[in-house]
Amino acid sequence: MSNKEDILKRYRANVREMYDMPDLSDIAAITYGDPLVQFIKMTESVGGHVIEVKEGQDINTLVREMYPDAKEIASNLPEVTIATRNPDTVGRARDLNGTDVGIIRGMFGVAENACVWIPQTMKEKAVMFISENLVILLPKSQIVNNMHEAYKRIEFDETYDGYGTFISGPSKTADIAQVLVMGAQAARSATILLLPE
Amino acid sequence: MKSEKVMSTGHSKAAKEFLKNQTYAKWHDATFWAVRSKRDNMAYGLDEWEQLREKASQIKRHTITHLDEYLDLFATNAEKNGCIVHWAKDANEFNEIVYGILKNHNVKKMVKSKSMLTEECEMNPYLEAHGIEVVETDLGERIIQLKGQKPSHIVMPAIHLNHDDVGELFEEKLGSEKGNHDPTYLTYVARLSLRNEFLTADAGMTGGNFGIAETGDIVVCTNEGNADMSTSCPKLHIAAIGLEKIIPNYDCLAVFQRMLCRAGTGQPTTTFTSHFRKARPTAHPMHIVLVDNGRSEWIGNPEHWEALKCIRCGSCMNTCPVYRRSGGYSYSYFIPGPIGINLGMLRDTQAHSGNVSACTLCLSCQTVCPVKVNLGDQIYQWRQQLDEFGTANPQKKLMCKGMSAVYGNEGIYNLGTALAHWANLIPSPLMNCGLNPWAEGHKMMEFPKKPFHKLIKDLEK
Numbered sequence: 001m002s003n004k005e006d007i008l009k010r011y012r013a014n015v016r017e018m019y020d021m022p023d024l025s026d027i028a029a030i031t032y033g034d035p036l037v038q039f040i041k042m043t044e045s046v047g048g049h050v051i052e053v054k055e056g057q058d059i060n061t062l063v064r065e066m067y068p069d070a071k072e073i074a075s076n077l078p079e080v081t082i083a084t085r086n087p088d089t090v091g092r093a094r095d096l097n098g099t100d101v102g103i104i105r106g107m108f109g110v111a112e113n114a115c116v117w118i119p120q121t122m123k124e125k126a127v128m129f130i131s132e133n134l135v136i137l138l139p140k141s142q143i144v145n146n147m148h149e150a151y152k153r154i155e156f157d158e159t160y161d162g163y164g165t166f167i168s169g170p171s172k173t174a175d176i177a178q179v180l181v182m183g184a185q186a187a188r189s190a191t192i193l194l195l196p197e
Numbered sequence: 198m199k200s201e202k203v204m205s206t207g208h209s210k211a212a213k214e215f216l217k218n219q220t221y222a223k224w225h226d227a228t229f230w231a232v233r234s235k236r237d238n239m240a241y242g243l244d245e246w247e248q249l250r251e252k253a254s255q256i257k258r259h260t261i262t263h264l265d266e267y268l269d270l271f272a273t274n275a276e277k278n279g280c281i282v283h284w285a286k287d288a289n290e291f292n293e294i295v296y297g298i299l300k301n302h303n304v305k306k307m308v309k310s311k312s313m314l315t316e317e318c319e320m321n322p323y324l325e326a327h328g329i330e331v332v333e334t335d336l337g338e339r340i341i342q343l344k345g346q347k348p349s350h351i352v353m354p355a356i357h358l359n360h361d362d363v364g365e366l367f368e369e370k371l372g373s374e375k376g377n378h379d380p381t382y383l384t385y386v387a388r389l390s391l392r393n394e395f396l397t398a399d400a401g402m403t404g405g406n407f408g409i410a411e412t413g414d415i416v417v418c419t420n421e422g423n424a425d426m427s428t429s430c431p432k433l434h435i436a437a438i439g440l441e442k443i444i445p446n447y448d449c450l451a452v453f454q455r456m457l458c459r460a461g462t463g464q465p466t467t468t469f470t471s472h473f474r475k476a477r478p479t480a481h482p483m484h485i486v487l488v489d490n491g492r493s494e495w496i497g498n499p500e501h502w503e504a505l506k507c508i509r510c511g512s513c514m515n516t517c518p519v520y521r522r523s524g525g526y527s528y529s530y531f532i533p534g535p536i537g538i539n540l541g542m543l544r545d546t547q548a549h550s551g552n553v554s555a556c557t558l559c560l561s562c563q564t565v566c567p568v569k570v571n572l573g574d575q576i577y578q579w580r581q582q583l584d585e586f587g588t589a590n591p592q593k594k595l596m597c598k599g600m601s602a603v604y605g606n607e608g609i610y611n612l613g614t615a616l617a618h619w620a621n622l623i624p625s626p627l628m629n630c631g632l633n634p635w636a637e638g639h640k641m642m643e644f645p646k647k648p649f650h651k652l653i654k655d656l657e658k
Contacts, residue, residue, distance in 0.1 A: 003284035004272070007489045011440070012265040014497030019262050022255035024448050028245045042465065093430045093479070094396045112455075113465035123478055126429035129422050147455050151447040154472075162278070162475035162483075168466045171422040175337035175353065177360040178228055179380035184336055185391055186422025186469070 027148060035111035035143040036194075042114035046169030047182050049191040052140065059193060063101060063135060066191065070100035074131060076122045077105060087122040096124060102131030102187070108142035109192070110150045110166070116192065117150065119157045119164035128165070134187035136167070140194040203529060205583050206590045207551020212523035221359070226521040228356070233516045235463020236565065249456055254569035256449050257506035261496060267410040267443045268487065274413030275485055278475045283486045288318035291488050295320060295402075295435060296327050298484050302433050304329060304399040308391075310417065310424035311335040312404030313351055313509060314437050314488055316531050332394045334423040336387055343370045349525030351532055352461050352511035357524060391423070401427035403473070405438035406508070407453060408485075411446040414474050415485060418457060418467040425471055434476055435484045440492045441505045453508060456567040461510035495543045500578045504539045506568045513562035513572055519555045528552050535562035535572040542579050550588035553579045614648035 032038040040050045053062065060082045063073070074085040074096055080103050090096055104127065106116035116136055118128065128134065144150050156164050171186035182188060216222050240246045260267055272282045283298075285291035291314075299307060307329060315321065321331045321342075333342040337355040341348060344366055348354030355363070364378030373386045395401075403424045407416040415436045417424040428434045444450060458464045476483040496502050514520040514534025525533040530541030530549050538556065541549030553576055560573040583589035603609055620628070621643055628641045647655075 003286055003290070007284055007286060007440070007487075007493055008265040008268060011268075011489075011493040011496060014493060015262050015265075016497060016499060016502070017262065019255070019258040021259045021445070022252050024252060024256075024452070027248060027252060027452070030243055030245065046465070046468070093477075097392070097396055115466055115470065120477070124429070125425075125477060129425045129429055147451040148448070151451040151454075154447070156474065160478065162477060163471070163473060165425065165469055165471040166466070168468050171420070171468055173336045173384060173421050175335070175340065175355055176363050176380040176383055177358075178353070178356070179360070181381050181384040183388065184384060184421035184423070185334060185388060185395075185426045 029146045029148050030112055031145040032111050035145050036140055038111040039109045039114060039143045040194075042111065043109075043169065043192055046114050047172060047190075048114060048169040049189070050194060051191060052194045053196060055196045059103075059137065062193065063103065066135075067101050067133060070133075072099045073101045073103065074099040074127050075103035077103060077137070087124040087127040090124055093124040093126040093130075096126045096130050099127065099131040101133045101135060102127045103135045103137065104128055106136045106138040106167075106192070107155075108144055108150070108153065109138055110145075110147060111143055112146045114168040115147070115150065115166035116168070117154050117164065117166055119155065120160040120162065121157045122160065125160075125163055128167070129171075129186040131187055133189045133191070134167075134170070135191050135193060137193050137195055139197070141197060202547045202588060203549065203551040204588055204590050205550050205554050205580075205593070207529060208519075208523070208527050208555040211527040211529075211551075212555075215524040215527055216522070222522060222524075224359075225356070225524055229515045229521045232463055233512075233565070236460055236512055236515065237463075239459035239463050239465065240565075243455075243459075249452055250567055250569055253452050253456055253567055254506065256444065256452060257508075257568050258503070260444055260449075261441055261502070261505045264440060264443065264496070267445060268440060270410040271408050271413060271443050272487070274411065276413075278413045280413065280475060280483045280485050283484065285486055285488045285490070287490050288488075291318045291437070291486060291490065292320050292323040294486055295437070296324060296329070298433075298435055299324070299329055299400060300327075302400065302481065304433065306330040306332065306394070306398045307400040307402055308332045308334050308394050308398040308427045308431065309402035310404065310419060310427050311338050311354070312402070312437055313348075313532065314404055314439050315402070316348065317439075317490065318488070320437075332391075332398065334391050334394065334427055335419070335421060336384065336423075339387060339391065340366065343367075347531060349533065350511060350514060351509055351537075357526065391426075395426045395430050398427075398431045400433040400435065401431040402435045402437060403427060405436050405442055406457065407450055408438050408443040408487075409446060409450060409472075410443055412474065414472045416450065416454075417471050417473065418454070418469065419471075420464075420468045422469050425469055428473065429477070432480045433484075434473065434480065435486065436473060437486045437488065439488050439490070441507075453567075457508055457510050460512040460565065460567040461515075491544060498543065501539060501543055501575055503570050504536065504543060504572075504575065506570050507536050507540075508568055509536075510567060512565045512567065513570075516561045516565050518557060518559060518561070523555065528555065535576065536570065539570075539572060539575045539579070546579075546582075546586045547588065550579075550583060550586055553583065611648075611650070614650065617644035617648070618646045620644055
């Protein structure tokens with residue numbers, strides 16, 4: 001007998017009483033009068049920044065103004081023209097090390113905890129984590145209330161269908177004496193650019 | 198292997214060491230109480246919190262009593278996604294499987310994110326003995342790895358060290374500036390050092406907070422982003438996950454994702470909630486190792502099977518008055534606190550009976566547990582079996598026999614309470630000494646001249 005069959009058989013034999021799956025449709029989950037306002041508030045409380053992009057404002061100019069000293073900017077987004085590196089065409093993932101600013105796209109945000117759903121849409125997903133500063137483009141109409149709504153709508157990319165993540169603010173740790181420090185192993189800052197309709 | 202018998206007083210003996218440094222002991226207590234308070238703020242911030250706890254408990258009860266079906270579905274979907282799924286009966290098999298995969302890919306160095314399962318299986322020493330360098334990448338885990346220690350908390354593994362301890366360690370191991378023990382600086386030093394490890398490792402290992410049967414996803418929650426860094430550069434990803442971490446679908450995941458971090462650290466979410474479905478296009482196929490190591494037996498334990506509901510948030514230890522005042526190293530099992538007491542007893546009653554006295558039965562643990570594991574009730578039940586396990590403390594057994602004789606006989610009891618105040622006349626040094634086990638850790642009480650029964654009767658007159 002294979003390990004799998006052996007383990008499953010033993011497990012099944014030892015279960016005593018079976019329990020039913022509860023109904024999850026009646027969870028009275030939190031909602032907000034204005035989910036966007038809550039999303040902005042939560043993003044700031046988890047250490048992220050939010051900038052509302054005005055109609056007609058150029059993202060490239062904006063990012064340049066935010067990071068005037070940035071030398072290496074990585075992105076595969078067509079609207080980003082200031083990129084010096086492309087995660088689709090780098091030879092190896094590690095070649096993205098030393099990226100000052102990585103620019104990626106978020107699909108929707110979650111008001112209750114500032115999570116942004118980011119499916120992998122590039123060859124090397126390292127760009128989401130290896131960059132010193134992360135900039136996430138997010139249409140401001142795409143905010144859901146809570147994780148129940150979020151998990152009803154997450155989708156993976158058709159081409160890169162192996163990975164997706166929720167990101168809420170910058171990488172952080174409190175592992176040294178419980179002192180909160182931003183920038184553990186991934187991006188040291190995270191900025192959401194809220195795009196107009 | 199027969200383990201050495203540890204009597205039920207093992208924990209309190211070990212806790213004496215911890216309590217020698219009172220400044221630190223007070224800091225430890227206050228720090229965890231602050232985490233507990235942060236958890237409360239999160240719980241009170243959601244009207245549906247108690248409803249979520251009930252749903253989470255019911256989902257887990259359902260899932261772990263149908264786990265054979267969900268495991269099969271998970272494995273089928275993961276394989277459909279292109280992952281290679283392995284099944285390990287015990288720790289030994291797990292270590293062999295992991296080593297086999299690494300050897301096939303000629304791996305010299307592996308980075309890994311935090312996994313209590315690999316601690317359970319003692320994987321790192323096994324791989325190191327086989328010539329593989331293993332680098333922990335969660336900052337807390339990295340600190341204790343450099344120090345040659347084990348975690349003292351499941352979510353905050355280096356909580357027993359202060360910034361000076363870490364500063365001195367980094368001066369020695371990572372060449373940080375002498376005397377600069379600022380946590381921000383030290384975190385940056387570790388970041389630079391670990392960045393180099395991520396870029397040069399041949400493989401990355403993650404644990405898994407959840408496995409999703411319906412999609413085959415492995416879901417990993419971190420604040421540091423180290424699980425994502427571990428799997429973004431190396432060409433091989435191995436995910437190690439205990440059987441009980443499988444849940445049915447995303448609707449269930451939403452419930453647990455909302456609770457895990459709120460309960461554990463008092464944050465609304467971890468920074469990263471990452472879903473690994475298959476390897477990235479430029480990497481080798483992803484391997485998933487499902488580990489039994491006792492779980493298929495524990496599900497059959499009529500009193501303790503619900504310990505398998507645990508999602509390892511750590512909230513039971515944060516709130517536990519005994520954990521807060523005795524620290525993780527006072528427990529003999531590698532997971533401390535209320536959940537560790539129970540899992541340790543499921544693992545080996547002889548080796549871990551010493552932990553069951555580390556409980557005041559205040560039940561704070563099961564009041565905060567996001568999946569409603571009846572932790573304190575279970576500890577009480579283990580205590581009833583100590584005699585059967587041969588691990589009951591003989592002195593306490595004798596005291597219990599004496600007490601049942603006194604309390605079982607009204608005449609003796611009344612005589613005893615009427616005469617007890619004579620004991621007040623015994624000089625303190627004779628009472629509060631090693632010959633009187635009651636006086637260990639507390640001062641003898643003063644007996645009233647008039648016993649309580651008498652007082653009530655007189656009042657009723």
